[in-house]
Amino acid sequence: MKMTIKEIAKLAGVSQATVSKIINNYDDVGAKTKKRVLQIMDEYGYRPSYSAQSLAKKITKVIGVIYAGKINANFNHPFFVEVVSSFKKTMGSEGYDLLFFSNEKFHKSDENYLARCQHYNVDGCIIIGGEEVEPSIYDLDKSEIPCVGVDIELSGKKSAYIMTDNPQISALAVEHFYLLGQRDIAFIGGKEESVISKQRYQGFIDEMKTYGLKVNPEWIVYGDFFEDSGYEKMEELLQRPSIPKAIFAASDLMAMGAIRAVKESGRKIDDFSFIGCDDIVASKHIDPPLTTVKQDKEKIGKMAAYILNDMIKEKIDQTSIKIDPELIVRASCGANKAG
């Protein structure tokens, strides 16, 4: 059933070398020979063995996909899912398949991503940055394997990274609040240690300064980007002696949690304004529809794919790219009552 190149060669009355050349589209094969061999391959449903090919060629046409950091940030995070989906689409059209590294089995010991990449001999990989990135990620980063990072700053010679212009995200949020007359603005960040979170915090502070607004340290809190943490942090904010009226959450999920907290506290939701970040699908369906700063996930994924491709082909070197965010205005900042 499962044919080998040898059998095809025999059937066609040619050598293995000739069959191989046909498989790899060499042009120094006679037209008739080629046709006949192709015919036979088709007839017997012959497929070259991937393992044998990549052992001989040292090329795999496989890209490793790694979610760095906490496991729960895995598939379930809408932002990453959309980025990877877009990435997959364009890598797919370049003939690559994606290998998702499981981290469940190894997560106590050192994951050693580099070793696994070498093991599978992937042509390159995409690293999605989460919270608490394992050190072993940086071994990979520094290696000879082309890597493109999303939301993680890579610095290896064969590495590039790409992320939304995070300070700009906060700037858009603060500006929007400012124009709506909001002055009591709180910030719910992601994990405090995370680079993303820091950048958004910094952008927040800077833009507040730009408008001469005071930053109340009591109104700066940190969750973990997920819904529950937004809920908890909002509860805390509601306990403060003075309560903020406008809340900028560094993720839509946390904004959703914050909204839930306000509702459950019995307060009028319309007395508060919320801006989230990401523009995940659910944002427009919640109550109230969430004003948010959109990250262009489609573009990020596509860009990551192009960059990785170019690095693999050695057309470009290490770079980093920022993608512009976009403010999406919906009802959660009282667009209705405005004016």
Added chain:
Amino acid sequence: MKMTIKEIAKLAGVSQATVSKIINNYDDVGAKTKKRVLQIMDEYGYRPSYSAQSLAKKITKVIGVIYAGKINANFNHPFFVEVVSSFKKTMGSEGYDLLFFSNEKFHKSDENYLARCQHYNVDGCIIIGGEEVEPSIYDLDKSEIPCVGVDIELSGKKSAYIMTDNPQISALAVEHFYLLGQRDIAFIGGKEESVISKQRYQGFIDEMKTYGLKVNPEWIVYGDFFEDSGYEKMEELLQRPSIPKAIFAASDLMAMGAIRAVKESGRKIDDFSFIGCDDIVASKHIDPPLTTVKQDKEKIGKMAAYILNDMIKEKIDQTSIKIDPELIVRASCGANKAG
């Protein structure tokens, strides 16, 4: 830099065979030899080549992941994302990595999944059923490669499948409506041709009959499981001479679309009742929070993993399993005004 087994062997003063045995945990190697070799492997950061191993062993420890049917049902569908996430978790702890087949490059020609599985020599695969499944999926199904289907009925000797008890989903929805006094019930299905859709439709009809409720053919419509189609179909329902008051949509996304349609039509949302299906994360955050029939995605993914594992190890044969759905009551059926 990149070491081979040969070099390790030389360094350790033993044969390749011995090194190989150590790699593969054979127990007929001297303790001291083993220790020394392990030491050296560690020191040089040696990792066996995957291609070479799988060529020699005929085992890959890789599972193919295939989204059958329309491309847009890919990563972006919350239901599938959660199932695959759970699947990945338990396969990961069994030492498998996941290979996601891209279908972008090939989608005009026959995708020939079987060929690709043979090419990569995957140990097994999971097939996620969508709309308009390609015929080539069934070649894979009938092959010697163990397959587990989710939401797709596989029948090969080495195949199994698993899905929520679809008729039961509809039964729960109709029962709930019935107990709330709803009698004018509409059904928004997924694509009419899809097996899932048919099963839910059948369950709907049967349960309506059970309660002696009339099925109005004008109130049976079909979308495609996505949000926009729910919106459009609800718009149509609102044009009917007689308008249904209770809507059972075969996906949360469609229910969300339907709710949006009612709102935008200027009608009072409280005059309508909605039940969705899936219980995606967004469901509880929308306005009104959506009553829905939950599919246990976690369990489905885990079950798929266990079954596939057992099939690979030839511990079980072809089976099919139904998972019970669960009604999640929230506000979209007027729980508030009830009583």
Added chain:
DNA sequence: CTGAAAGCGCTTACAG
């Protein structure tokens, strides 16, 4: 235009 042969890096009987 075609083929013989070495090599890719491992594993697995088999012999000792």
Added chain:
DNA sequence: CTGAAAGCGCTTACAG
């Protein structure tokens, strides 16, 4: 307990 050798299914100079 250890090793020599064949084999897994391909590709790639190289010679003709």
